[in-house]
Amino acid sequence: MNGCMRRIIWSVCVGAALSASAVTRAFSLTCVGDSITEGGAAFTTYRIPLAEQCAAKGWEVVFRGSRATEASGTRLRHEGYGGNTAEQVAAKFATHFATNVSDVVFIHSGHNHFIDEGPIPGILGAYRSIVETARAANPRVTLLLARPITSGKLPKYSYLPQLGESVAALAAELDTPASRALVVDAADGFDWHTDTVADMVHPNAAGAAKIARKIVGALEAFFASREAVYTAPNGLLVEAESFAQPGGWANDTQSVERMGSPYLLAHGLGVPVADATTRVTIPTAGAWRVWVRTRDWPPDWS
Numbered sequence: 001m002n003g004c005m006r007r008i009i010w011s012v013c014v015g016a017a018l019s020a021s022a023v024t025r026a027f028s029l030t031c032v033g034d035s036i037t038e039g040g041a042a043f044t045t046y047r048i049p050l051a052e053q054c055a056a057k058g059w060e061v062v063f064r065g066s067r068a069t070e071a072s073g074t075r076l077r078h079e080g081y082g083g084n085t086a087e088q089v090a091a092k093f094a095t096h097f098a099t100n101v102s103d104v105v106f107i108h109s110g111h112n113h114f115i116d117e118g119p120i121p122g123i124l125g126a127y128r129s130i131v132e133t134a135r136a137a138n139p140r141v142t143l144l145l146a147r148p149i150t151s152g153k154l155p156k157y158s159y160l161p162q163l164g165e166s167v168a169a170l171a172a173e174l175d176t177p178a179s180r181a182l183v184v185d186a187a188d189g190f191d192w193h194t195d196t197v198a199d200m201v202h203p204n205a206a207g208a209a210k211i212a213r214k215i216v217g218a219l220e221a222f223f224a225s226r227e228a229v230y231t232a233p234n235g236l237l238v239e240a241e242s243f244a245q246p247g248g249w250a251n252d253t254q255s256v257e258r259m260g261s262p263y264l265l266a267h268g269l270g271v272p273v274a275d276a277t278t279r280v281t282i283p284t285a286g287a288w289r290v291w292v293r294t295r296d297w298p299p300d301w302s
Contacts, residue, residue, distance in 0.1 A: 026059070026062075026278050027061060027102075027242070028061070028101075028102035028104070028242075029064065029102055029106065030064050030077075030100065031065070031108070032130060033081075033107065033109045034112055035081075035083060036211075037109075039080070042199075043204065043208075044207075044208040046212045047080075048076070049205075050212035050216070051063065053209075053212050053216050060244060063076040063077045064100045065078040065100050066079060066099070084112060085112045086110050086126035086127065089109050089126065090125075093130050093133055094133045097137055101137045102141070103142060103244075104219070105142070106184065107146060109127070110167075111157065113159070115159045119159060123163060124163075131143055131181060135179055137251070138241065140178055140179055141179055143174070143179065144183075145171045145181060146183075147165075147185045147186055151201045152201075153201050164185075164187050167183065171183045184218045186210075188214070190203075194207075235288075236280065238280050240263060240264040242278070244279070245277045247276040247277065248276075249266040249273065250264070251264065252264070263294070264276055
């Protein structure tokens with residue numbers, strides 16, 4: 001098993017070193033929320049322009065989730081649940097994320113309440129629950145918490161601007177070096193007069209594209225902040241549990257307390273499984289020494 005892991009990481013790193021200038025970013029993404037994330041027949045989900053904008057940048061993004069909604073000829077998996085409150089979304093996410101682990105989780109939720117419910121504390125609790133669920137499955141997950149788009153359906157949704165301020169404060173509270181929690185200001189520049197369909201809630205094509213651009217901008221800022229890690233004198237860290245394509249390998253957490261993170265585990269009971277693959281950014285072309293950190297398995301599996 002160690003040999004299998006060694007071959008996988010070696011093939012990724014050497015290939016990247018030989019073509020450093022052409023290497024793109026590759027990561028997996030889970031979009032979490034209500035109907036604005038799921039999409040519908042009468043309005044556009046931001047996931048579609050998000051996939052297009054990421055592709056235009058040369059990023060290889062795998063959308064993960066327990067659900068797949070057919071739209072514009074593209075199936076982009078997600079955790080969007082139309083008509084659900086943030087609390088309901090959080091409960092469903094807790095059921096599904098462990099089997100759909102991703103590198104990045106984007107959360108846009110908070111609609112489907114009424115102002116007279118005083119919903120903000122409960123919504124913030126749901127955001128916090130989603131963060132905890134994601135970190136339990138992937139302690140190094142990157143979390144993008146959205147200040148939700150505003151709505152013209154008033155006074156029902158008049159709490160959304162205040163909710164946005166509270167989400168920003170929550171992100172600052174939850175942010176850690178190992179698992180960043182960053183704000184995506186989806187409300188900034190979003191005008192429900194021109195960016196929603198007739199219901200004054202759901203984004204039209206222009207509004208969906210605006211949300212997508214905010215997500216891409218947040219990802220670009222995050223990648224830029226990580227460049228120092230990639231160019232540090234002590235080398236480059238490639239975390240196998242965050243590979244874009246896990247193949248026949250599973251994300252295992254049984255030894256997180258010793259390893260410090262999840263890791264890929266393949267046990268085909270004597271039958272080879274599909275390779276796990278990803279792409280990484282190598283700072284300079286040339287020869288690179290590859291070291292692999294893995295568990296000390298029992299003799300039969302070493």
